[in-house]
Amino acid sequence: MFDKFEAFMNKYLTPIANRMDKQVHLSAIKKAMVAMTPLLIIGSFCLIPEAIPNMIGAENPVSQWITANLDIIYIPFNVGMSLMSLYVTAIIAYHLANSYKLDVPGCMSMGIIAFLMMAVEYTEDGGISGTYLGTKGLFAAMFATIIAVELYRWCIKKHFTIKMPESVPDFVSRSFEMIPISVIVIGFFLIIRVVCVNVFETIPPMIFTNLLAPLVGSMDNPLAFTFLQMMSCLLFFFGIHPSVLSPITSPISTQFLADNIANYKAHLPLEHFYTGGAISAFANFTGTGVTFGLVFWCIFSKAAAQKKIGRVALIPALFGINEPILFGAPIVLNPLFFIPYVIGGAILGTFPHWLMDMGLLNMPVFNPPYVGVFLEGYLVNLDWRTIVVNAIQMLGSIALWYPFFKLYEKRELENEKAVEAQKSVISAEDEALLNDLDLDF
Numbered sequence: 398m399f400d401k402f403e404a405f406m407n408k409y410l411t412p413i414a415n416r417m418d419k420q421v422h423l424s425a426i427k428k429a430m431v432a433m434t435p436l437l438i439i440g441s442f443c444l445i446p447e448a449i450p451n452m453i454g455a456e457n458p459v460s461q462w463i464t465a466n467l468d469i470i471y472i473p474f475n476v477g478m479s480l481m482s483l484y485v486t487a488i489i490a491y492h493l494a495n496s497y498k499l500d501v502p503g504c505m506s507m508g509i510i511a512f513l514m515m516a517v518e519y520t521e522d523g524g525i526s527g528t529y530l531g532t533k534g535l536f537a538a539m540f541a542t543i544i545a546v547e548l549y550r551w552c553i554k555k556h557f558t559i560k561m562p563e564s565v566p567d568f569v570s571r572s573f574e575m576i577p578i579s580v581i582v583i584g585f586f587l588i589i590r591v592v593c594v595n596v597f598e599t600i601p602p603m604i605f606t607n608l609l610a611p612l613v614g615s616m617d618n619p620l621a622f623t624f625l626q627m628m629s630c631l632l633f634f635f636g637i638h639p640s641v642l643s644p645i646t647s648p649i650s651t652q653f654l655a656d657n658i659a660n661y662k663a664h665l666p667l668e669h670f671y672t673g674g675a676i677s678a679f680a681n682f683t684g685t686g687v688t689f690g691l692v693f694w695c696i697f698s699k700a701a702a703q704k705k706i707g708r709v710a711l712i713p714a715l716f717g718i719n720e721p722i723l724f725g726a727p728i729v730l731n732p733l734f735f736i737p738y739v740i741g742g743a744i745l746g747t748f749p750h751w752l753m754d755m756g757l758l759n760m761p762v763f764n765p766p767y768v769g770v771f772l773e774g775y776l777v778n779l780d781w782r783t784i785v786v787n788a789i790q791m792l793g794s795i796a797l798w799y800p801f802f803k804l805y806e807k808r809e810l811e812n813e814k815a816v817e818a819q820k821s822v823i824s825a826e827d828e829a830l831l832n833d834l835d836l837d838f
Contacts (some may be wrong), residue, residue, distance in 0.1 A: 418637075422543050423644040425492035429485045430647035432762070435653060437673065440478040441763035444661055446470050448779060471662070477525055478655050482534035486512045489542040497550050503575055504546050507582045511545035512538045514586035515601040517645045523743050532655040535648040536609060545582050552578045616671040619751045622680075627743040629760040634739055636729050639685060641643040650676065657762050667760035670753040674764035677717060678774040678783070679749035682790050684719020686742030689791055690798030691734070693721050698802075702808040716767050726805075733805050741797045748793075749774075750788045758782055 425690045449465060450460035470746075490508030494501040516529040529537065552558060553785050559573040593679055606613075615621040625646070629639035653669035660667050665811070683689035692714045695707025703726070710721035728734045752758040759780035765773050774783035 400587045417641045421493060421496040425489045425496065425543075426539055426606060426644040427647070428492050429488040430643060430651065432488050433481060433651065434673075436477040436481060436484070436649065437764045438659060438766060440474040441469050441654070441674070441765070441838065443474040444550065444658060444762055445779075458646060474658070475504070478658065479531045481530075481532050481651070481655070482516065482538040483511065483530050485508065485535060486538045486542045489539060490546055493543070493546040497546070499546070499550060499553065499820065500571060503578070504549055506575075507545040507549050508542035509579065510579075511582055511586045512541040514583065514590055515541050518600060529600070531608070532648075532652040534602045535652060536605040539648070540605065543746045544585070548582050548585060549578055552581060557581070582715065588829075612645075613652070615650050619670075619671055619747060619754045619755075622671060622750055623743055623747040626680050626747050627739055630739040630742050632736065633685050633723065634729060640798050647673070654761065654764060657760055661762045669760065670750045672764065672777075674777040675753075675761040676751065676775075677767075678765075678777045679786070679790070680746040681717055682746060682774070682787060682795070683714045683770060684717055684722070685746075686719070686728070687739045687745040687790055688719045688722050688728065688738065688742065688798075689804060690729070690737075690794030690796070691726060692719075693708055693795050694798055694802040694806075695722070695726065698806055698809075700806050702813075703809055711801070715770050717770070717773070718767075724798075731805075733801055737797050737801045742794075745790050745793050746795065748790065749783070752786065758786060 401801075430761050446463045447470075449463055453460060454463070455464070486508050487505050490505040491501055493499075494504035512534070516534045518526040518528055520526050528534075555654070557577055559576055560570075589601060593599060593604055596602060610731050625642075629642065631641045633642065650671055650673045654672040654674070657667045657669055657672065681687075683692070692710045693709050695703045696711065698704045706725040708724065710725060713719065713721050723729055726734070728738050749758060753760055759778040759782075760778070761777045765776040767773065770774065771784050774787045775781065777783065782827060
């Protein structure tokens with residue numbers, strides 16, 4: 398039965414996942430979201446100083462200095478996360494331009510102006526509102542950039558440009574080349590904005606928000622998240638990295654983190670548990686599928702090969718990296734490990750998120766770098782209970798993997814005995830005697 402399931406996955410799911418991973422638009426989005434990691438970390442760091450006076454008291458020089466300088470401390474957050482959609486626009490345009498071998502500055506400028514045409518709102522005094530320049534405008538930014546670069550590409554392909562003589566400097570020639578392209582791109586997005594405002598009585602980013610509301614909202618449902626984690630484990634079980642899902646999931650987790658940070662700043666309740674930091678520290682605790690239990694039992698295995706694999710995989714597992722055990726044990730395409738990895742790992746990984754949903758664990762406000770188990774979980778929400786929850790996950794993983802590992806170990810020991818039996822068909826003395834005869838045929 399498993400062979401049929403494997404054949405089905407390899408025939409239908411693997412090609413789809415591979416196409417998603419290589420698709421230029423999804424690849425550009427994925428790279429752009431990865432590039433936002435430093436901004437998310439720095440933006441999250443800006444929240445830590447505000448929490449210090451609560452820990453050490455407000456009546457001391459350190460706390461007083463922090464309170465007096467919070468506006469300065471929050472500047473990296475305000476210019477980083479509050480303008481994230483603008484940065485994502487530029488990076489997506491950059492990667493698409495490289496993929497299509499187009500002029501990078503031209504594509505980036507068209508992507509940015511297309512997004513601004515859709516997202517900019519004006520205040521009563523004539524200023525510009527930044528509501529949709531942050532994470533709330535991410536989906537609009539992706540749409541605008543992709544369409545703008547595709548229009549740019551179409552114009553170049555159809556030679557809908559102004560060609561200057563070769564004697565004209567290159568930078569001047571490119572400026573004239575951009576004139577008809579700019580007219581088409583700006584005109585296209587001006588029409589979109591006018592239609593949205595006059596027909597739907599809202600600006601384009603709100604249209605995306607309403608259309609994607611069911612998808613975005615489902616990520617804050619622990620049952621839906623558990624299913625998503627099972628899908629991630631299932632992909633990895635067949636050797637496909639779950640990052641193929643990141644073009645869809647990363648914008649949502651990024652937006653949720655920004656919302657939590659904004660609420661934390663305003664001393665309002667936090668609403669979302671689906672953030673990158675929480676996924677890394679809890680859902681992927683010791684690696685996707687919470688595989689620490691298998692590493693633990695491999696270390697104490699009677700099978701020599703498994704013992705070596707366990708020792709090699711231990712340190713990476715403590716920093717959330719489990720490729721050594723995934724491909725070394727192996728877990729990938731091993732029918733015996735399907736249940737503990739895909740089903741058990743997903744349930745163990747999302748257990749903390751169920752606690753967050755029930756109010757028994759603080760919601761996340763930080764995407765920390767890889768700092769190792771327990772510390773990473775604590776930094777995600779600054780809640781000491783995360784250490785207890787991570788310990789429960791670790792012990793649960795050890796218990797979960799034990800019966801499946803023992804079955805696998807038994808098989809490995811039998812294989813080792815078979816290999817040793819083959820080696821012992823000719824004794825060491827007989828082998829030495831044959832060597833001494835120096836037979837040459």
